[in-house]
Amino acid sequence: MRVYFDNASTTPLLPEVKDEMIKVINDKFGNPSSIHRDGRQSRILIEEARKQIALGLKASTGEIFFTSGATEANNMALIGSVRDLGVNRIITSSIEHHCISHTCEFLHQQHGTSIVELSVDKSGAIDLQELAELLSSSNEKTLVSIMHANNEIGTISNLEEIAKLCAKHEALFHTDTAQTLAKLPIDVSEHNISFLCGASHKFFGPKGVGFVYINHNNIVKPLMYGGDQERGMRSGTENIYSIAGMAKAFTMALEEMDERHEKVLSLKTYFTQRLLQELEDIQINGQEDGLYNILSVSFPASPKSEMLVMNLDIMGIAASGGSACSSGVENDSHVLQAIGHDPSRKTIRFSFSHLNTIEEVDYVIEKLKTVTPVAVDI
Ligand SMILES: Cc1ncc(COP(=O)(O)O)c(C=O)c1O
Structure with missing residues (x-):
């Protein structure tokens, strides 16, 4: 056994997701940036996938950008906030995934960003009072980056309360939702969330594909430059098979x-x-x-x-x-x-x-x- x-x-990939990907592999090969019919067919497929993801999060399609996964999405959010939105303080926790903590280290070293790490209690929960005090203690432009659920021990943060505190203190709010996306309901229209991420392989989709949600109030620049795919936010020819597979896996996960x-x-x-x-x-x-x-x-x-x-x-x-x-x-x-x-x-x-x-x-x-x-x- x-x-x-x-x-x-x-x-693992669900059979339905695999079937969807094989259908795309068999039927579609055009470059989504090409204006001929083959290209347009691939473009339609990508935009349909974007619509499904946006619908599930109650975001608008212009707020979803496909990436290679949660690591890239989280890097885009953190680096973009510091480089393009004037953030000079990040409040995070001591139990974030390394794609957050190592990015914070990089931002501290390269940009002098001050990084404040909230400690957690025995269950892995942050203290909301401590967060509130930190937010009111300084006028520095701040990004709060707290994961929705921890990948090792499963501790869940209260997104609603954190989002309220961030709104009250005009801080940006990023949450690493790699473990909860498509498992718990997340509605960005209800909360003051600036950025969140998704990794398809955590919800029975293919590996190496994900997305970042960037609230339309936050205009950040890309990490990579080139052919201006993803409305200039992520250059490089899109992985159409995986994007289609992710959208199928996401839709199934929401339905079930x-x-x-x-x-x-x-x-x-x-x-x-x-x-x-x-x-x-x-x-x-x-x-x-x-x-x-x-x-x-x-x-x-x-x-x-x-x-x-x-x-x-x-x-x-x-x-x-x-x-x-x-x-x-x-x-x-x-x-x-x-x-x-x-x-x-x-x-x-x-x-x-x-x-x-x-x-x-x-x-x-x-x-x-x-x-x-x-x-x-x-
Ligand atoms: C909480 C959390 N964030 C980020 C990631 C990174 O995801 P990926 O490797 O798909 O980029 C993971 C994956 O283990 C995770 O559990």
Whole structure:
């Protein structure tokens, strides 16, 4: 049996998405910038995809720009804010993805941007009061960059409250929605969100494609120059197959959002209950009601639980020892360190999808019992 519990790293392509992409591969090849019929057909396809994404977010089509994924989208937002919108202070958190924290480091070194990192509590949540105080403490032009849900522990930020605070203090607000887009409803027309991002491979679309939402009030310049594709914001011939696949995956995810949510949450709940009952000294990291597909579990230090990710893999189970970007590194990730996690414990992130089953959960629990301490009364 092979069990894939690493859906926060990436997801498989759904057959419907693959079919859509194959249809485009077979039928369309024109360069979307060409004015002849073949080109126009590809152009129509891209603009249709943009419309579907904009509709799902209640954005306007002019606010969506296709990118290679969330990393590029987040870079565009942060770098553009500093370079083109006069931002000289970024308030962020200590548990952001490296595509935020490393970009902040770059902006600090190259542009002298002041970077203020909010600490988080044991569950990974920021303190809104601290954010409010920081915002009112200075008149510097500020960008707040706080992720919607953390990729390692699933902690969810209150977008609505953060957006309100930013509006009150005239700060720009960027949120990394790579983990929540197409999983939780996001309506940019309701909140004061300046930038957000999407990565198609997190919601059963192809890898290497995503988008950035840039609110029309914020005119930023591109990161790359060339043929002026994406209305000058992202030069280079568009990846029409992947854009079509992403739009299909996004539309399906929105249509099936409630159904998927319910199924995945019930798997996570069942898995958590069995872990807590049948294994010894289990600790769950993050909020109790964090993102429904992510479960970060710490096992007690024991010779049995060394090399846990590798042992699970040998038994046919794919999971992650932190975020995918840091797997293989034995130290606690920056996220686990920020929540004060005991580094002697071994942490595994299990992340589920609607394609998983109860039988898979049962299989994983039984296998875990062979490599971690089992509760004495079982
Ligand atoms: C929260 C978060 N932000 C950004 C990214 C980067 O996404 P991509 O590798 O598709 O650019 C990831 C992917 O792991 C993520 O989880």
